[in-house]
Amino acid sequence: MELKFLKRNRTLIIKIDGEIDHHTCEVLRGETDRAFEKMGGKNIIFRMGGVSFMDSSGIGAIIGRYKNIQRLGGRIAVAEANERVEQIFRLSAMQSLIPSFPNIDLALEYVEGGKN
Numbered sequence: 001m002e003l004k005f006l007k008r009n010r011t012l013i014i015k016i017d018g019e020i021d022h023h024t025c026e027v028l029r030g031e032t033d034r035a036f037e038k039m040g041g042k043n044i045i046f047r048m049g050g051v052s053f054m055d056s057s058g059i060g061a062i063i064g065r066y067k068n069i070q071r072l073g074g075r076i077a078v079a080e081a082n083e084r085v086e087q088i089f090r091l092s093a094m095q096s097l098i099p100s101f102p103n104i105d106l107a108l109e110y111v112e113g114g115k116n
Helices: 025-039 056-071 083-092 104-113
Strands: 002-008 011-020 043-054 076-079
Touching: 002 025, 011 025, 011 056, 011 104, 025 056, 043 056, 043 083, 043 104, 056 076, 056 083, 076 104
Parallel strands: 011 043, 043 076
Antiparallel strands: 002 011
16 A cells, blocks of 8 residues: 555545555554644545455544544545445445545535535
């Protein structure tokens, strides 16, 4: 798994490529939390177009970030998820907590503009 971090206004954008599973989710959690704390932001967007596999550990890592962001009054979203990831979100009912957008601009509008 490869992670790339970008700050845009008060939003941390995390581009993920590769597999999110029990072997890599601890890295995802740790690096995301460190980058978010260093940035001093409010929101997170996961760009997941390059995710080739995700299991329940990955779902748990993302839900954990969701809970952290909620406590801070921020928002979290997913952008550019491929069909495989979208299916996992549907089956786990994650989309009821974390909205998914087809592109980064719509995700940014949601997290920064507060639009539902």
